[in-house]
Amino acid sequence: EVQLVESGGGLVQPGGSLRLSCAASGFTFDTYWLTWLRQTPGKGLEWVANINAHGSAKHYVNSVEGRFTISRDNAKTSLYLQMDSLRPEDTAVYYCATHYNWAFDYWGQGTLVIVSS
Amino acid sequence: QSALTQPASVSGAPGQSITISCTGTSSDVGAYDYVSWYQQHPGKAPKLMISEVTNRPSGISTRFSGSKSGNTASLTISGLQAEDEADYYCSSYGSSITYVFGTGTKVTVL
Numbered sequence A: 001e002v003q004l005v006e007s008g009g010g011l012v013q014p015g016g017s018l019r020l021s022c023a024a025s026g027f028t029f030d031t032y033w034l035t036w037l038r039q040t041p042g043k044g045l046e047w048v049a050n051i052n053a054h055g056s057a058k059h060y061v062n063s064v065e066g067r068f069t070i071s072r073d074n075a076k077t078s079l080y081l082q083m084d085s086l087r088p089e090d091t092a093v094y095y096c097a098t099h100y101n102w103a104f105d106y107w108g109q110g111t112l113v114i115v116s117s
Numbered sequence B: 001q002s003a004l005t006q007p008a009s010v011s012g013a014p015g016q017s018i019t020i021s022c023t024g025t026s027s028d029v030g031a032y033d034y035v036s037w038y039q040q041h042p043g044k045a046p047k048l049m050i051s052e053v054t055n056r057p058s059g060i061s062t063r064f065s066g067s068k069s070g071n072t073a074s075l076t077i078s079g080l081q082a083e084d085e086a087d088y089y090c091s092s093y094g095s096s097i098t099y100v101f102g103t104g105t106k107v108t109v110l
Helices: none
Strands: A003-007 A010-012 A018-025 A033-040 A044-051 A058-060 A068-073 A078-083 A092-100 A103-107 A111-115 B009-012 B018-023 B035-040 B047-050 B064-069 B072-077 B086-093 B099-101 B105-109
Touching: A003 A092, A018 A033, A018 A092, A018 A111, A033 A068, A033 A078, A033 A103, A044 A068, A044 A078, A044 A092, A044 B086, A044 B099, A058 A068, A078 A092, A103 B035, A103 B047, B009 B018, B018 B086, B018 B105, B035 B064, B047 B064, B072 B086
Parallel strands: A010 A111, B009 B105
Antiparallel strands: A003 A018, A018 A078, A033 A044, A033 A092, A044 A058, A068 A078, A092 A103, A092 A111, B018 B072, B035 B047, B035 B086, B064 B072, B086 B099, B086 B105
């Protein structure tokens, strides 16, 4: 059974940093693209970033380019999202998901990030 | 990229069929057959229902089907059941190796 478990969310002040983690199991981790997505009540679902199986290709939505960094550790079957220079508009539930055939087939339960003073 | 446009709400009686539209542009929905649909119940993570416009993942009921014409994709739920009451989102691959989601549709079973 595929399992994705996010952690690392919390309350942070504007301009601060957080590192999200996603622990994966139940599939051949080092053969899958992986993705971070986020959801807010106001803006709905948003794709944030993805990374290829070996970590050599990374893509970001314009609004986080230069502030967020996606990475993975295939030995630890874990995905990460380093979030710097956080803004109030980054407040959301962040999900990690597997990425296959241009769709997001398995999702974690999400971790809440609140950016507020 | 702008969000794909979906109706805010769609409703139907048990057993009926409903269709949810998802309108994009010639740079996303119209350009690629990479539209997917997700079901989300309150407090839960989204669940993939349809990929690549028409493909159902293993375990997804045949009551769910997808289609596309031009810049608009559609999800049809036939034989509507109480458990289908949820929010539904479309998504499309777009330009510059990015993905865009729809605004979301709340499905109500009357």
